Amino acid sequence: MYTLYEMALSGNCYKCRLALQQLGIPYERVAVDVSGGEQYRAPFRQMNLNSKVPVLKISETEALPESNAILFFLAERSRLMPQASLARAQVMQWLFFEQYSHEPYIATVRFWKKFTANPDAYRADIARCMPKGEKALAVMNEHLGQHIFFVDNQYSIADIALYAYTHVAEEGGYQLSRYPAVQAWLRRVEQTPGFVPITA
Structure with a gap:
């Protein structure tokens, strides 16, 4: 059985849980105390030298x-x-887009606003990131105006990757009402078999 080392409200960790659930793959969840620095300690770093969640333990080695x-x-x-x-x-294309053009702005602004004690300390960073996040959402909205899902009009991990932080973008101050095709796509993702919310 796989073991997922994670932080529950992280979109990156949620991607993995959603895929595991929708594929019916049995797994165990292990919460990593990121705020307490557990990811920097030797047991975790043996799995990931970069000291970040998620990590999927596939076998003993x-x-x-x-x-x-x-x-x-x-x-x-x-x-x-x-x-x-x-x-x-094309799936890989959207995975790269998510990590390079989407997640650094959508997810990071959400983190600063929702999970830090003093979001005002990041005001300049937020102002710098917001236009880039809006650009990513606009790209998605234009594409989804012509497609049901991101690749071949079929649900794939490209959709899972982009759903994870897009559906909570408003927690960072983004207004998804400006992107109707994205909103419609979010609803389609939520109707796919085996879907679970980030809080599950």
């Missing part, structure tokens, strides 16, 4: 960090990964 790498591993030969070469590459 193998562990896989990085949320999108975990998604890719779990989705191989499943309904969450297309088989055609171009479609698979």
Whole structure:
């Protein structure tokens, strides 16, 4: 059985839980005390030298960090990964987009506003990041105006990766009402078989 080392309200950790649930893969959850620095201690660093959650413990000797790498591993030969070469590459395209153009702005602003004791200390950083987050949402909205899901109009890990932080973007101050195609897509994701919310 796999073991997921995580922080429950992290979108990156939620991606992995959602994929595991929707694929019906049994797993155990282990909460990592990130605020207490557990991720920097030797037992955790043996699994991930980068000292970040999530980590998927695959066996006694193998562990896989990085949320999108975990998604890719779990989705191989499943309904969450297309088989055609171009479609698979397009899934990767959106995974890279999520980590480079989306998550650094959507997730980070949410973190500063929701999980830090003094969000005002990050006012300049928030002002710098918000336009880039809006740009990512606009790109998504334009694409989803023409597509049901991100790749081949079929639900995949590309949707899981982008759903995780998009659906809580308003906790960072983003107004999703400005992006109706994104809102409609969020509702479609929530209707997929085996869906669970981030708080589950």
